[in-house]
Amino acid sequence: MLNIKFLDLLKQQQSIKKELKTGIKSVFKHAKFIMGPEVSELERKLEELSKAKYCLTCSSGTDALILSMMALKIGKGDVVFCPSFTFPATAEAILMVGATPIFVDVSKDTFNLCYKNLVENIESAKRSKLMPRAIIAVDLFGMPANYNKLENIAKQNNLSIISDAAQSFGAEFDSKKVGTLGNITCTSFFPAKPLGCYGDGGAVFTDSYEIKNKIKGLRLHGKGEDKYQIVDVGLNSRLDTIQAAILLSKLSIFEWENNERNRLAKIYNQELKDFFKTPLVPKKTKSVWAQYTLQTKNRDKVINFLKENSIPSMIYYPIPMHLQPAYREYSKNILPKSEELSQEVFSIPIHAYLSESEQGYIIEKLIGLGKLYN
Numbered sequence: 001m002l003n004i005k006f007l008d009l010l011k012q013q014q015s016i017k018k019e020l021k022t023g024i025k026s027v028f029k030h031a032k033f034i035m036g037p038e039v040s041e042l043e044r045k046l047e048e049l050s051k052a053k054y055c056l057t058c059s060s061g062t063d064a065l066i067l068s069m070m071a072l073k074i075g076k077g078d079v080v081f082c083p084s085f086t087f088p089a090t091a092e093a094i095l096m097v098g099a100t101p102i103f104v105d106v107s108k109d110t111f112n113l114c115y116k117n118l119v120e121n122i123e124s125a126k127r128s129k130l131m132p133r134a135i136i137a138v139d140l141f142g143m144p145a146n147y148n149k150l151e152n153i154a155k156q157n158n159l160s161i162i163s164d165a166a167q168s169f170g171a172e173f174d175s176k177k178v179g180t181l182g183n184i185t186c187t188s189f190f191p192a193k194p195l196g197c198y199g200d201g202g203a204v205f206t207d208s209y210e211i212k213n214k215i216k217g218l219r220l221h222g223k224g225e226d227k228y229q230i231v232d233v234g235l236n237s238r239l240d241t242i243q244a245a246i247l248l249s250k251l252s253i254f255e256w257e258n259n260e261r262n263r264l265a266k267i268y269n270q271e272l273k274d275f276f277k278t279p280l281v282p283k284k285t286k287s288v289w290a291q292y293t294l295q296t297k298n299r300d301k302v303i304n305f306l307k308e309n310s311i312p313s314m315i316y317y318p319i320p321m322h323l324q325p326a327y328r329e330y331s332k333n334i335l336p337k338s339e340e341l342s343q344e345v346f347s348i349p350i351h352a353y354l355s356e357s358e359q360g361y362i363i364e365k366l367i368g369l370g371k372l373y374n
């Protein structure tokens with residue numbers, strides 16, 4: 001009997017057991033649990049990996065988004081555009097800095113922002129009393145948005161681009177790596193993300209010296225040159241040294257894991273495309289497949305069938321942000337594609353430790369089902 005896992009962090013842990021032990025042991029030895037040497041070592045490594053000029057780690061992906069908007073002085077009276085079909089943190093961060101979110105629809109092919117709907121929303125926001133300031137583009141399920149299109153739109157409207165790359169670290173668009181695709185890129189090291197630690201963590205990337213300096217202070221209570229000189233109202237938002245050590249150990253398998261998920265995604269796409277709506281990868285785009293997400297009009301039946309056959313699946317996301325009770329006040333638009341997706345999507349296992357026979361079994365079962373329903 002197969003025991004298929006949606007995600008297998010235990011197998012991953014076993015594969016880097018030695019590195020993890022050595023890394024954590026050395027943190028205990030020097031006992032610099034906050035801002036220890038592993039933190040800056042990781043930041044230099046992530047700069048190398050992403051080719052971004054500056055990387056600063058922080059305590060979560062959510063904080064990375066908040067710190068970015070604080071650095072851009074986005075706040076009360078400002079508008080930030082973001083997709084409705086996303087993880088709640090994207091929108092939550094906008095409200096946490098006091099700004100107003102405007103929810104934009106997404107594409108059913110890529111799950112990323114619909115550029116036409118974005119422009120429409122920018123135009124109508126310009127006619128309001130609020131000040132449009134930034135676009136948060138989410139690279140949903142690991143696939144970068146089209147940043148060439150976004151840059152054009154941002155330039156024409158004098159907006160900053162914040163890339164919510166919580167799910168896409170390691171991916172590429174137009175030969176540029178995630179980390180260099182927006183004015184500021186935010187990622188998360190939540191365990192289930194492509195580069196996850198064993199707790200909470202996040203990072204910001206930018207090529208701007210000014211933004212880097214701002215965020216460097218903001219994550220330490222707004223500290224200036226001197227520890228007790230406070231130049232901004234900041235946060236306590238640091239990555240633990242132990243988590244940095246864990247991430248350093250994980251870098252040795254990061255590229256391999258991304259390649260494995262790409263290999264699995266290709267097989268899924270090929271085998272399942274006649275039976276379900278499979279994800280589209282646009283030209284010039286390389287995903288890291290944080291999730292592999294299919295669409296069907298018969299989701300309840302599909303999910304039940306998968307359960308009966310011991311195939312784990314997840315629904316990301318069952319309610320788009322503009323329909324969430326807490327965000328009703330900001331739900332001015334009808335966003336048909338986000339609403340349809342929330343009823344039709346389901347994600348199936350895609351991790352580097354999924355065996356050939358496990359993937360084969362998932363495909364066989366899904367094809368049998370697809371023949372029935374689609």
Ligand SMILES: *Cc1c(COP(=O)(O)O)cnc(C)c1O
Binds near residue numbers: 063087167190
């Ligand atoms: C996970 C996630 C976040 C938040 O990251 P945390 O580290 O959990 O705070 C933000 N945006 C998206 C799209 C995410 O998937």
